[in-house]
Amino acid sequence: MDIEALGNLVQLHGKAIYGFCYKLAGNKADTDDLYQETFLKAIEVRHKLDASQNPKGFLISIAVGLRKNNRRKWARRQRIAPIAELNEAVDKHSWPYSNETPEDAVLSQELRGMIQAAADRLDDRLRIPLYMHYTAEMSIDEVASALRIPSGTVKSRLSRAREAVKKMLEVESL
Amino acid sequence: MNESEKWDRLFKEALASTAEPDEELNERMLNRIKERSRRMPVFRKRISIAVLVAVCTLVMSITAVAATQFFNPKQVAEHLGKDILAKAFESKDAIEINQTVASGDYSYTLHGIVSGAGLEEMNSSAQTVNPARTYAVLSITRQDGKPMPATSDAEYGKVPFFVSPLIKGQKPWQVNIMTMHGGYSETVIDGIMYRLIECDGLEMFADRGVYLAVSSGESFYNSEAFAYNESTGEVKPNADYKGTSILFDLPLDKAKADHAKAEAYLKKMRNEPSPKTGADPETASNDAEADMVKKMDELKNKIPDGEIIPESVKEVTYDDLGRAIYEYDGWKSALSADMLFTEGQTGYSDAVQFSEANGNYMALQFARDEKGVITGRVINLK
Known part of the structure; x- marks a missing residue:
């Protein structure tokens, strides 16, 4: 794969990769680093990238791998912030789900923040497939291929992730 | 729309990304990649001798270039600059194997083997004594998909491999391989390590x-990795060994076997007198080894006049x-202290x-003080 081909990949998938990296990293500086490291790493293993049928999924899996290495220094910081955000959002916002259907609910800034914060508290096993599917817009099969797990397992983890987030939202609203 | 939908x-709405990479970031990133691709490879030839080791090993390290498989x-x-050998690997005498075995953290593929005389441009003393040589190519990859460290990487060499017939x-x-006047050249391309081994002809x-034995953890034969059955003569990997211990069968052409030649070779190696010639064991010395030792001695004599690189001490x-x-x-x-000092x-x-690079020789020498502290130093030889 040459520089031109890599440039095309950046054009095609850069936004999805960056958005995913942002979910993992949480701030611009670290996201920029993770994003760059992902593509730099991709060049090193480009024989696998070329062979892969799904370059976006492959790039995401590189980002996940790189992120895992940096995970430890993040764990402390991230554990505190989302809970504070979630509590604040709950205090300011009356929970709509008791009276309204999700279809009718306006996805307010606070609610968006609550769902994001709750998602961020999930264990990686559930969190990463969730972000791959909803943030990087990968299909179930693409997620399965990138994580090298069966599609059924991806579906199960997504379902559990959604249930866990819902539970957290319900608990916080009490 | 049901509940689930x-x-x-x-x-989808809550977790959709609003963050985007800016143009400057993408440009900076692509420039970094272009810069990495442009860096010139470094060639370094290493020659090593230790008093307690019978044969020297010649190692060449070259950094990666593009490859997609x-x-x-x-x-x-070809990548290692051995054009005649490259042609030999294409000839009908070459044996294509392409067999892969996974062991421990790594996966090993034996690609092919070829034997013959005059297959290298460099006329080493080993080839002068035993013109027929055998060459084989083995690749090593990590099972977790991570790349093998490049030769310029700090991690390179931290996991040594022994590859030998x-x-x-x-x-x-x-x-x-050590006693069969062997050596190897090694390179890492796109995260895959390739080792080209050579030794006296195996045909x-x-x-x-x-067999072609492969083990990890030591650069020399490790009796913990393999078990030898004295009665059957078979070698088997030790199942208990914590690391790689595998054997490939080498499918050599039995028609080229030469029992008498093989016996004479083994006797010479063991310095036993041949029953046919009744030669004096003292004259059955290893000429190739003597030539190599002489070359090393010449370089060692330059050490006193050499210049120690201060930061290397x-x-x-x-x-x-x-x-x-x-x-x-x-x-x-990475050497045992027993090999450095009595x-x-x-x-x-x-x-x-x-070490030799572009005609400039350097030496790595060790010293031990009264407290047993060992230091190394690199010396620029003039």
Whole structure:
């Protein structure tokens, strides 16, 4: 794969990769680093990238791998912030789900923040497939291929992730 | 829209990314990649001699260039600058194998083997004595998909590999790549390590059974990795060994076996008198080894007039195997202290390593003080 081909990949998938990296990293500086490291790493293993049928999924899996290495220094910081955000959002916002259907609910800034914060508290096993599917817009099969797990397992983890987030939202609203 | 679909839409909206990479970031990133691709490779030839080791090993390290899949033996030889050998790998005499075995953290593929005389441009003393040589190409990858460290990487060499032919019926610690005037060249391309090994011709042993042994953790034959059955002559990997221990069968052409030649070769190796000639054991000396030692001595004589690189003078560290580890500017050495110094010896070691790049020779020498502290230093030879 040459520089031109890599440039095309950046054009095609850069936004999805960056958005995913942002979910993992949480701030611009670290996201920029993770994003760059992902593509730099991709060049090193480009024989696998070329062979892969799904370059976006492959790039995401590189980002996940790189992120895992940096995970430890993040764990402390991230554990505190989302809970504070979630509590604040709950205090300011009356929970709509008791009276309204999700279809009718306006996805307010606070609610968006609550769902994001709750998602961020999930264990990686559930969190990463969730972000791959909803943030990087990968299909179930693409997620399965990138994580090298069966599609059924991806579906199960997504379902559990959604249930866990819902539970957290319900608990916080009490 | 059912409940599940509604929640799905909610999650999609809530978790959709609003962050985007800016143009400047993308440009900076692509420039960094272009810069990495442009860097010139560094060639370094390493020559190593230790008093207690019978044969020297020649190692060449070259940094990675572009490749999108496994290189075949011809391509590996070309990459290492061995054009005649590259052609030989394409000839009808070459044996294509492409067999892969996974063991421990790594996956090993034996790509191919070829034998013959005059297959290298460089006329080494080993080839003068035994013109027929055998060459084989093995690649090593990590099972977790991570790349093997490039030769310029600090991690390179931290996991040593022993790759050697072994002959059924011959004690592996006596008959292996080291004692068969062998050596290897190694390169890492796109995260795959390729090792091109060479040694005296193996075809004469074709009717006995020849293996290619691969083990990790030591650069030399390790009796913990393999078990030798004295009665059957078979070599088997030790299942208990924590690391790689595998054997490939080498499918040599039995028609090229030569029992008499093989026996004469083995007797010469063991310095036993041949029953046919009744030669004096003292004259059955290893000429190739003597030539190599002479070359090393010439370089060693230049050390007193050499210039020590001040930043290179540093104390060695020790790994889990108790080996003395020295690293400086890409030069890595892992040697047992027993190989460097005899008991109680202080001062400079007789064991020296040499490195050559673009005609400039350098030496790595070790010293031990009265407290037993070992330091290494790199010396620029003039």
